[in-house]
Amino acid sequence: MSIEKEEAVEALVARxxxxxxxxxxxxxxxxxxxxxxxxxxxxxxxxxxAAELNLSRAEVHGVVSFYHDFRERPAGRHHVQYxxxxxxxxxxxxxxxxxxxxRLRVAMxxxxxxxxxxxxPVYCLGLCAIGPNALVDGAPVARxxxxxxxxxxxxxxxx
Amino acid sequence: xxxxxxxxxxxxxxxxxxxxxxxxxxAGCEVVRTGSRGLFAIEPLVEVETAEGRIGYGPVGPDDxxxxxxGSHGHRLGKVEALPFFAKQQRxxxxxxxxxxxxxxxxxxxxxxxxxxAMAPQAVVDAVKASGLRGRGGAGFPTGIKWQTVLATAADExxxxxxxxxxDSGTFADRMLMEGxxxxxxxxxxxxxxxxxxxxxxxxxxxxxxxxxxxMRRAIELAASKIAPFTLEVRVGAGAYVCGEETALxxxxxxxxxxxxxxxxxxxxxxxxxxxxxxxxxxxLAAVPFILAEGADAYxxxxxxxxxxxxxxxxxxxxxxxxxxxxGFGITLGELVEEIGGGTASGRxxxxxxxxxxxxxxxxxxxxxxxxxxxxxxxAGGLIGHAGxxxxxxxxxxxxxxxxxxxxxxxxxCGKCTPCRIGSxxxxxxxxxxxxxxxLPVAPAEAGAVMGPGGALASYGPGLRRGDGVEAALGSRSxxxxxxxxxxxxxxxxxxxDTMKYGSLCALGGFxxxxxxxxxxxFPEDFGGAPAxxxxxx
Numbered sequence: 060m061s062i063e064k065e066e067a068v069e070a071l072v073a074r075x076x077x078x079x080x081x082x083x084x085x086x087x088x089x090x091x092x093x094x095x096x097x098x099x100x101x102x103x104x105x106x107x108x109a110a111e112l113n114l115s116r117a118e119v120h121g122v123v124s125f126y127h128d129f130r131e132r133p134a135g136r137h138h139v140q141y142x143x144x145x146x147x148x149x150x151x152x153x154x155x156x157x158x159x160x161x162r163l164r165v166a167m168x169x170x171x172x173x174x175x176x177x178x179x180p181v182y183c184l185g186l187c188a189i190g191p192n193a194l195v196d197g198a199p200v201a202r203x204x205x206x207x208x209x210x211x212x213x214x215x216x217x218x
Numbered sequence: 219x220x221x222x223x224x225x226x227x228x229x230x231x232x233x234x235x236x237x238x239x240x241x242x243x244x245a246g247c248e249v250v251r252t253g254s255r256g257l258f259a260i261e262p263l264v265e266v267e268t269a270e271g272r273i274g275y276g277p278v279g280p281d282d283x284x285x286x287x288x289g290s291h292g293h294r295l296g297k298v299e300a301l302p303f304f305a306k307q308q309r310x311x312x313x314x315x316x317x318x319x320x321x322x323x324x325x326x327x328x329x330x331x332x333x334x335x336a337m338a339p340q341a342v343v344d345a346v347k348a349s350g351l352r353g354r355g356g357a358g359f360p361t362g363i364k365w366q367t368v369l370a371t372a373a374d375e376x377x378x379x380x381x382x383x384x385x386d387s388g389t390f391a392d393r394m395l396m397e398g399x400x401x402x403x404x405x406x407x408x409x410x411x412x413x414x415x416x417x418x419x420x421x422x423x424x425x426x427x428x429x430x431x432x433x434m435r436r437a438i439e440l441a442a443s444k445i446a447p448f449t450l451e452v453r454v455g456a457g458a459y460v461c462g463e464e465t466a467l468x469x470x471x472x473x474x475x476x477x478x479x480x481x482x483x484x485x486x487x488x489x490x491x492x493x494x495x496x497x498x499x500x501x502x503l504a505a506v507p508f509i510l511a512e513g514a515d516a517y518x519x520x521x522x523x524x525x526x527x528x529x530x531x532x533x534x535x536x537x538x539x540x541x542x543x544x545x546g547f548g549i550t551l552g553e554l555v556e557e558i559g560g561g562t563a564s565g566r567x568x569x570x571x572x573x574x575x576x577x578x579x580x581x582x583x584x585x586x587x588x589x590x591x592x593x594x595x596x597x598a599g600g601l602i603g604h605a606g607x608x609x610x611x612x613x614x615x616x617x618x619x620x621x622x623x624x625x626x627x628x629x630x631x632c633g634k635c636t637p638c639r640i641g642s643x644x645x646x647x648x649x650x651x652x653x654x655x656x657x658l659p660v661a662p663a664e665a666g667a668v669m670g671p672g673g674a675l676a677s678y679g680p681g682l683r684r685g686d687g688v689e690a691a692l693g694s695r696s697x698x699x700x701x702x703x704x705x706x707x708x709x710x711x712x713x714x715x716d717t718m719k720y721g722s723l724c725a726l727g728g729f730x731x732x733x734x735x736x737x738x739x740x741f742p743e744d745f746g747g748a749p750a751x752x753x754x755x756x
Contacts, residue, residue, distance in 0.1 A: 083491065084453075084472040084473040087470060087471075090456070122475055126458050126476070127458060140426075144576070146387045146388045146535040146608045147387070150536050181426055183385060183387045183389075184426055184427075185392075186232055187387060187389070187390055187534030187535060187606070188229075188390075188537060188540020189229060189232065189233060189258045189540065197428060198231075199231055199429075
């Protein structure tokens with residue numbers, strides 16, 4: 060990463076941390092803020108957060124790596140979070156998952172080489188009677204039960 | 219202008235309710251967005267206000283506006299509350315959900331909070347005790363006792379924490395309540411604050427619930443003056459299932475890794491930031507306004523045995539009429555699955571239901587006589603948990619589901635204690651060996667048959683390890699030798715479950731054995747064994 064980029068990250072983290080000054084247990088909300096702005100929480104951000112909150116880099120890294128939501132590299136232009144939990148499995152989730160991954164040409168847990176889409180598992184969206192479900196760019200999609208539903212997701216992702 | 223009611227619950231939106239609402243707005247109707255009534259088979263649902271009351275239509279699409287407004291639409295349901303699914307319910311906690319605009323603060327009466335604030339804190343705690351309310355998050359611990367401990371502990375500062383980290387598959391009641399009636403939860407937390415002397419509260423919501431986060435934040439802003447001097451804020455999780463465990467949740471709010479704390483000290487004595495803390499599930503806190511407004515007796519009058527009041531049951535998975543069904547304890551599992559739920563959505567026979575999320579037991583239809591009651595379920599080797607019921611049809615492979623339970627535990631373990639961290643990984647490996655062994659062409663029942671071709675033995679692959687009797691099996695023509703290795707693995711798995719159950723620090727490692735052992739006990743044929751007796755008897 061270039062020096063300028065690192066400085067930009069530092070400035071951003073300083074600004075976001077200032078907005079949460081005095082808040083107790085501010086680390087998690089701050090990490091959410093950073094990921095929202097940058098699309099990632101990378102090494103530069105970890106260093107900057109450690110400096111801002113007077114924590115060690117190891118402590119911050121420990122927290123970042125503990126939670127599934129924080130990512131070191133940004134997701135693709137489109138983000139598909141597909142539910143793998145029991146209720147969706149009971150409605151044929153595994154078969155649909157395989158078909159969806161094939162149609163989107165990306166393996167589960169990966170970002171497509173062209174950066175167009177990231178497909179990730181999620182464990183329950185609380186829509187358990189109408190599965191299989193997914194969040195497509197943050198919008199809930201239910202009853203992904205066949206080709207038509209998969210094609211609708213593919214069309215969103217292609218845009 | 220015609221007024222119509224359309225849900226903006228995340229589930230309704232996922233089924234297309236936004237487009238329906240837009241279509242009605244374009245047609246000149248006054249559209250009120252509500253929470254969900256809780257029956258997803260009729261979503262997107264539109265209720266039209268008429269002289270004879272609110273008339274429901276569902277499921278409908280954006281092209282159905284004209285047919286709905288002139289009353290000719292084929293999916294006319296009449297009054298929604300008169301449908302059998304709703305008429306049989308006892309809606310104490312979810313009375314307003316799906317009926318009112320969740321953010322219409324003018325229509326919310328705060329009767330429970332007013333009643334509580336007219337009482338001494340001890341009297342409020344006594345009322346909660348008298349109601350018999352038990353923690354709805356799964357453990358079933360009496361809520362009033364928890365509050366009493368916090369009230370009795372002197373401190374300069376105390377907290378109310380709402381556990382809204384509803385990560386269990388098959389559960390969505392917390393989400394529906396936060397989206398459909400957020401003031402109810404806010405009121406419950408403010409009552410708790412008055413009862414124990416806490417000034418500030420946190421609602422910890424998982425990041426997978428963006429709609430609930432948004433609604434709760436807006437509702438807290440609107441309600442600030444109603445609950446003052448008590449203050450509230452929303453904290454958002456970050457995708458860690460274990461943060462649903464109360465002490466891990468507290469660490470997460472403090473900005474740490476969501477690792478489980480050893481108890482004691484109890485959170486009620488040394489909780490958030492080391493201060494006495496009431497930590498309750500959404501449904502426990504949301505039950506409190508009813509108890510204060512209607513009286514503890516009205517709540518305790520409903521129920522079964524030591525399980526008092528109502529339970530918002532969530533019927534999910536492969537089921538026809540999935541949704542939220544709030545009713546007093548004591549209804550049987552079979553009534554919920556077969557009568558209310560209407561059996562499977564696929565039309566195939568029900569083979570198993572998992573009650574209580576990923577850490578709950580799998581139960582065969584032969585256990586459908588069980589009444590919904592904490593003690594009855596515990597006695598049968600299961601748990602009610604958060605009262606989510608996930609239905610599976612006969613295409614389910616129970617060995618795979620047992621493996622999933624172990625794998626989920628391995629992925630989500632906070633890593634603090636060994637039985638959970640290491641045991642779950644060893645569990646996945648052991649079940650993998652059992653699954654591969656059962657794929658052998660020579661079934662144990664055909665003992666004495668000649669060993670299959672070399673390919674079959676090769677497929678046993680990773681299962682063949684030193685110490686598994688491999689040498690003996692290789693040097694033998696008897697398939698029983700291989701079968702013995704499977705029996706040994708099953709023995710090992712049971713032993714491992716025992717260690718996890720009694721040696722883990724929290725419910726993640728401690729309860730993962732429930733789905734694994736129940737699958738093994740009730741569906742042994744999926745693990746390559748002989749069918750369980752009760753199944754044969756049916």
